[in-house]
Amino acid sequence: MSGLSEPWDLAFASDGALLFTEKCRGLSVRTPDGAVRRLFGTAGSALEANDFFCQGQSGMLGLALDPSFEENRRVYVYMASNTGKAKTNHVVRLTVNNVYTAVADRKDIVTDIPFKESFNWWGRAGAHSGGRIRFSPFDGYLYVTTGDNHNGPLPHDLSRLGGKILRLDRDGNAAVGNNTPAGGDPRIFTYGHRNIQGIAFRPGTGQPFACEHGPGHDDEVTPLAAGGNGGWDPAPTKGVTCASDYCGYTSNKPDGTPTPMTDLARFPDALKPSWNNRGSSEGMGPCVFLKGSQWKAWEGRLAVGFLRGARIELLQMDADGMTIGTATIADLPSERMRSLVLRPDGAMYVAVDAGEIWRLESAGQ
Numbered sequence: 093m094s095g096l097s098e099p100w101d102l103a104f105a106s107d108g109a110l111l112f113t114e115k116c117r118g119l120s121v122r123t124p125d126g127a128v129r130r131l132f133g134t135a136g137s138a139l140e141a142n143d144f145f146c147q148g149q150s151g152m153l154g155l156a157l158d159p160s161f162e163e164n165r166r167v168y169v170y171m172a173s174n175t176g177k178a179k180t181n182h183v184v185r186l187t188v189n190n191v192y193t194a195v196a197d198r199k200d201i202v203t204d205i206p207f208k209e210s211f212n213w214w215g216r217a218g219a220h221s222g223g224r225i226r227f228s229p230f231d232g233y234l235y236v237t238t239g240d241n242h243n244g245p246l247p248h249d250l251s252r253l254g255g256k257i258l259r260l261d262r263d264g265n266a267a268v269g270n271n272t273p274a275g276g277d278p279r280i281f282t283y284g285h286r287n288i289q290g291i292a293f294r295p296g297t298g299q300p301f302a303c304e305h306g307p308g309h310d311d312e313v314t315p316l317a318a319g320g321n322g323g324w325d326p327a328p329t330k331g332v333t334c335a336s337d338y339c340g341y342t343s344n345k346p347d348g349t350p351t352p353m354t355d356l357a358r359f360p361d362a363l364k365p366s367w368n369n370r371g372s373s374e375g376m377g378p379c380v381f382l383k384g385s386q387w388k389a390w391e392g393r394l395a396v397g398f399l400r401g402a403r404i405e406l407l408q409m410d411a412d413g414m415t416i417g418t419a420t421i422a423d424l425p426s427e428r429m430r431s432l433v434l435r436p437d438g439a440m441y442v443a444v445d446a447g448e449i450w451r452l453e454s455a456g457q
């Protein structure tokens with residue numbers, strides 16, 4: 093597909109329909125006959141959302157189909173919402189009819205994911221909203237990635253949902269087994285994150301992996317465990333001053349070293365990354381594990397998309413999920429890679445900011 097407006101995420105139904113989001117328009121569908129219809133969002137959609145807005149990095153972002161979509165027709169999106177009280181990010185559940193012409197039963201199952209309301213020293217409103225949502229095929233729960241909003245204390249504030257991964261049932265309630273630290277919001281699965289726009293589940297083990305955008309250094313891929321601390325804490329420590337109280341691009345320590353993506357000195361039990369970008373950040377975005385024999389030697393590798401880096405990297409992991417080899421998919425156009433999704437038959441679809449969706453079918457020779 094081409095001519096789209098900042099496509100952000102996509103999902104396939106078993107009838108071949110391709111649902112996709114565009115950041116500032118909303119949710120649409122391409123049916124197998126090639127027709128495209130707008131389902132949910134701005135004016136002209138089958139169901140309009142007056143509270144939906146698009147600002148900075150925020151808008152209509154992640155998309156997931158219910159694991160029982162064929163029976164219940166439920167679709168979930170992550171979107172910026174302005175109800176008049178405050179701007180926040182929501183996870184919204186909808187139902188779509190069998191012929192993709194009508195949308196109903198809107199239910200906002202999460203309404204309190206923080207949104208960056210205004211400009212600060214580090215950038216515009218709407219920054220660092222996270223936004224990927226995926227059902228685990230292993231435990232059936234919905235995983236939601238959020239962002240730190242350029243807000244220093246947020247990733248370690250266990251009463252708020254920014255800089256976290258949430259793990260929820262299909263009504264938005266806390267999943268069983270989140271192991272959230274005592275006193276924290278029980279929807280929190282992991283905390284201490286910066287801005288996660290990729291989450292994937294490893295075939296075989298089911299372990300979730302986060303793909304996380306670094307601040308100028310160290311994009312990270314991290315195997316996750318319930319209750320884990322990602323080790324990102326951009327709040328100033330004692331004796332340190334940072335503009336807008338956010339040390340994400342400078343140092344949160346008196347010694348002046350850059351705020352680490354995983355601060356093992358302060359948090360020795362933090363989740364250890366499988367791979368990082370060796371001191372640079374190229375804007376790590378989406379990720380998905382390749383599955384299916386057409387991928388040949390690439391089967392089981394984690395495909396990771398980059399925004400500024402404009403490429404897809406393939407990570408080969410050992411049994412513990414640590415990266416032991418990398419390769420770049422050759423001969424792709426240099427575009428900002430925004431979404432990576434496998435169709436049920438194993439083909440990989442790639443959404444790029446320039447407005448296209450690509451299909452990659454196999455590893456070739």
Ligand SMILES: [Ca+2]
Binds near residue numbers: 312323355363
């Ligand atoms: Ca980390």
